[in-house]
Amino acid sequence: MPHLPDVVLWSIPAFVLLTVLEMISVRLHPDEDAAGYGAKDAVTSMGMGLGSLVVDPLWKIPVVAIYAAVYELTPLRVPLLWWTVPLMLLAQDFCYYWQHRGHHVVRILWASHVVHHSSRKFNLSTALRQPWTGFTSWPFYLPMILLGVHPAAVAFCSSVNLVYQFWIHTERIDRLPRPFEYVLNTPSHHRVHHASQGGYLDRNFGGILILWDRLFGSWAGETERPVYGLTKNIETYNPLRVATHEYAAIARDLRAAHGWRERAGRVFRGPGWQPAPRVTTAVPAAAPAPEATA
Known part of the structure; x- marks a missing residue:
């Protein structure tokens, strides 16, 4: 297996440069209805990105x-050739698509x-x-490993996918021409994904293609302006709490279950799942004994 570059590592300077340019663009040409930038929020996002590298x-x-053990066990091998790389991607x-969808449900x-x-x-900065x-x-x-794709090739393809998704985290690009919007994941599609309105959830x-969403019924077009964040937002910029707050919520729910x-x-159902209300049968109180009369 030839050496494959670390696409994410090589892209970090471009990430930083493009983020700075977007900040300047927002400052010079603000959009009153856009989410824009917040200093604490951007620092937290960048801190989360740096933390993930560690x-x-x-x-x-x-x-x-x-992955290496599974790869050795399967008899299949996919060679790294000019025509196999697009198929791997x-x-x-x-x-x-299924990993991302699973992480939402x-x-x-x-x-x-x-x-x-x-x-x-x-x-x-949100992409970070x-x-x-x-x-x-x-x-x-x-499944890719079982089909004979080398683990290094899977990692390379995942890095390409992650780098592609950086540029779609912006409000500075409206819609692309229709053929691109139909096939590719674009800023418009991804704004919908990050919105918290019911119709957008x-x-x-x-990742790179929006065709999977069209094929499996999870696509929605951008109509109203998105409201970003969670249905129940967290009030913290502490990176450690941002990274662990839902695990803490699960632990609290398990203790009370x-x-x-x-x-x-509480663990394996959807994030908003609630158990059915507990039905209790009330036992009627005994009637008071009649008072004695003289």
């Missing part, structure tokens, strides 16, 4: 070990991904707001 290698060690984007997975949605701003518990994503890419999960069925629901 934490990611730790949880990637066991993941690489699992397509397969990775398909797996990413299973609460324990959402606890990791919620970090990326926790900002009430939407700009290029990455979780510190990304170890929840690896099972979704096992859990829509547009695609009545029975193992509810505990399982």
Whole structure:
């Protein structure tokens, strides 16, 4: 397997430059209705991104070990050729769609991904707001390993997907020409994904392609202006609390849960799941004894 570049690492200077240029653009030509920038919010997003660069290698060690073991067990091999790389990127984007969708509908997975949605701003710095518990994503890419794609190639494709998604975190680009909007994930599609309105929730999960959403019924077009953030926003800029707040909420719900069925629901059902109200049968109070009469 030839050496593949670390696309994310090489892209960091471009991330910084483009973010600074967007900040200047917002300052010189503000849009009163746009989310814009907030100093504390942007610093938190950048801090989350830097933190993920430190934490990611730790949880990637066991993941690489699992991938390597599975790769050795499968007899299939996909060579790294000019025509196989686009097919690998397509397969990775398909797996990413289901990984992303799963992280919105299973609460324990959402606890990791919620970090990326926790900002009430939407700009290029928001793209850097990455979780510190990304170890929840690896099972979704096992099919590629089983089909004979080298783990290094899977990592390369994932990096390309992540880098692509940087530029779609902006309000400075409106809509692209219709053919691009139909096929690709664009700023318009991704603004919908980050919105907290009911009609926009859990829509547009695609990474590079929006075709998966159109195919599997999760696409929504941008009509009204999005309101960014969570349905229940967090009031903190502390990176550690941003990274762990949903795990803490799950722990609180587990302590208060009545029975193992509810505990399982609190972990594996959707983020907004609530158990059915408990029905209690009230026992009527005994009638008072009649007073004695003289």
